[in-house]
Amino acid sequence: MVQVTYIEHNGTTHEVDATEGHSLMEVAIEKMIPGIDGDCGGACACATCHVFVDEAWLAKTGQKDDMETSMLEFAEGIEANSRLACQIKASADLDGIVVRIPESQH
Amino acid sequence: MSQAAVKTEESVIPDPYSLPLDEIDMGKAALYPAQAHWAYFERLRKEDPVHFCESEEFGPYWSITKFNDIVHVDTHHKQFSSEPQIVIGDAVDFQPPMFIAMDQPKHDVQRKVVTPAVSPVQLSEVEPMIRKRVGDVLDSLPVGETFNWVDLVSIELTTQMLATLFDFPFEERRKLTYWSDISASGPQVGDDSMTEEFRLQELTKCLEEFNALWQERKAQPRKNDFISLMAHHPDMQDMDPMEYLGNLMLLIVGGNDTTRNSMSGGVVALNQNPAEYDKLRADPSLIPNMVSEIIRWQTPLAHMRRNALEDVELGGKTIKKGDKVVMWYISGNRDDEVIDRPDDFIIDRPKARHHVSFGFGIHRCMGNRLAEMQIKILWEEILKRFSNVELVGEPVRVTSNFVMGYSDLPVKLHVK
Numbered sequence: 125m126v127q128v129t130y131i132e133h134n135g136t137t138h139e140v141d142a143t144e145g146h147s148l149m150e151v152a153i154e155k156m157i158p159g160i161d162g163d164c165g166g167a168c169a170c171a172t173c174h175v176f177v178d179e180a181w182l183a184k185t186g187q188k189d190d191m192e193t194s195m196l197e198f199a200e201g202i203e204a205n206s207r208l209a210c211q212i213k214a215s216a217d218l219d220g221i222v223v224r225i226p227e228s229q230h
Numbered sequence: 231m232s233q234a235a236v237k238t239e240e241s242v243i244p245d246p247y248s249l250p251l252d253e254i255d256m257g258k259a260a261l262y263p264a265q266a267h268w269a270y271f272e273r274l275r276k277e278d279p280v281h282f283c284e285s286e287e288f289g290p291y292w293s294i295t296k297f298n299d300i301v302h303v304d305t306h307h308k309q310f311s312s313e314p315q316i317v318i319g320d321a322v323d324f325q326p327p328m329f330i331a332m333d334q335p336k337h338d339v340q341r342k343v344v345t346p347a348v349s350p351v352q353l354s355e356v357e358p359m360i361r362k363r364v365g366d367v368l369d370s371l372p373v374g375e376t377f378n379w380v381d382l383v384s385i386e387l388t389t390q391m392l393a394t395l396f397d398f399p400f401e402e403r404r405k406l407t408y409w410s411d412i413s414a415s416g417p418q419v420g421d422d423s424m425t426e427e428f429r430l431q432e433l434t435k436c437l438e439e440f441n442a443l444w445q446e447r448k449a450q451p452r453k454n455d456f457i458s459l460m461a462h463h464p465d466m467q468d469m470d471p472m473e474y475l476g477n478l479m480l481l482i483v484g485g486n487d488t489t490r491n492s493m494s495g496g497v498v499a500l501n502q503n504p505a506e507y508d509k510l511r512a513d514p515s516l517i518p519n520m521v522s523e524i525i526r527w528q529t530p531l532a533h534m535r536r537n538a539l540e541d542v543e544l545g546g547k548t549i550k551k552g553d554k555v556v557m558w559y560i561s562g563n564r565d566d567e568v569i570d571r572p573d574d575f576i577i578d579r580p581k582a583r584h585h586v587s588f589g590f591g592i593h594r595c596m597g598n599r600l601a602e603m604q605i606k607i608l609w610e611e612i613l614k615r616f617s618n619v620e621l622v623g624e625p626v627r628v629t630s631n632f633v634m635g636y637s638d639l640p641v642k643l644h645v646k
């Protein structure tokens with residue numbers, strides 16, 4: 125099990141155990157965490173799973189590919205640490221990761 | 231009741247199973263108002279999901295009918311170009327450029343210029359105004375008398391919204407509906423009710439009016455309406471008139487035919503599914519989920535077209551460079567491999583947002599949140615006032631292979 129912390133825009137914190145191999149989008153949907161829509165089902169094609177990765181964890185989540193970069197362009201209020209949660213897979217390396225959820229998904 | 235069960239005019243439209251596969255042409259616009267397309271798509275999804283057709287009307291093209299294949303094409307924008315245009319038919323000689331029919335990088339640049347007008351933050355600011363207007367329109371309706379819901383509600387509300395997004399003179403807002411109808415019709419989508427010359431002439435008038443607004447906005451400080459955003463942005467302010475017209479057509483149609491027909495489609499769906507109507511009355515908190523279900527069930531734009539930039543293997547077929555590829559969103563939304571009981575309208579359906587009506591990838595609908603908000607407010611305000619928006623006659627549907635629309639929806643209102 126990998127521990128993941130999601131922080132909603134209003135500050136509500138959800139600490140959950142994620143199954144290794146599941147994406148942070150899938151985990152959020154499974155655990156009913158509000159603010160992550162995941163409309164495309166993880167195909168990196170809708171940008172409704174936008175999250176801000178806590179700086180301390182950014183390097184460990186790896187690089188964005190071209191498609192993710194393109195899709196993020198269309199998300200609201202992106203920052204340098206913006207990622208699509210469906211493109212980050214829970215793994216032992218990420219045990220303890222913290223991500224913040226934006227105010228809204230577009 | 232499933233839509234697949236709606237009767238078709240057998241005398242005019244043959245049973246899909248009576249035809250050889252290669253004679254199936256989903257571009258035939260007559261299939262749609264007759265509701266005959268459901269059975270045709272069902273056969274294609276089962277027997278030939280990546281289907282080639284030599285159409286007399288539209289030339290050779292591929293039909294992509296399954297959900298996951300559609301997502302594949304939509305997300306591989308380097309292999310499947312959106313240029314020169316996004317409907318099945320080729321333009322004759324009038325084809326203004328618009329960013330939905332552009333590839334990267336220009337598409338991204340132009341799209342980004344106008345998205346602030348429909349950003350979630352902007353929307354939360356306009357929500358009270360939208361709610362007030364929806365209330366006013368609903369309060370003005372005749373109770374207990376038959377009237378056309380399309381005209382008095384669906385068109386009226388979407389046109390008001392469009393007038394706001396463009397900051398277009400409010401009293402003249404029905405012109406936007408007119409131009410939208412002209413933009414989205416014509417031979418390219420199987421409609422022969424008007425000639426290209428007539429469309430050109432009417433759209434030229436549209437351009438003249440918008441040019442005056444452009445000059446006006448340019449001289450004023452920047453605001454958040456579409457015209458002002460474009461007129462003040464370095465990447466768009468030097469657009470030539472045809473490109474300006476193209477983008478106007480895109481924004482007008484994008485905000486008009488789509489939401490309008492989902493507003494009508496919801497009434498049809500609930501009347502055909504009385505148990506769902508009861509569920510809704512008992513629990514209005516289901517509205518947001520129902521909105522996604524309406525948008526899936528209606529699929530207001532049936533297709534988007536691409537052009538292959540290289541040879542691509544898909545579903546065991548080779549799509550050749552230069553081939554025309556049509557993604558049938560309306561069929562993807564009925565694919566039972568991805569959507570459970572897809573023909574049923576279920577307002578509390580789990581994962582209702584997982585539909586393809588908005589498209590996916592870089593061309594995904596940019597007004598999706600606005601559309602959802604408008605339809606949500608409409609149903610919230612309906613439930614406050616009426617116990618029933620009763621459909622009292624057969625819906626009249628438009629003839630198009632692109633817009634899944636209604637022209638007449640006779641209804642009667644019952645107050646609470």
Ligand code: FES
Pocket residue numbers: 149161162163164165166167168169170171172173195208209210211
């Ligand atoms: S779920 Fe659609 S981009 Fe992540």
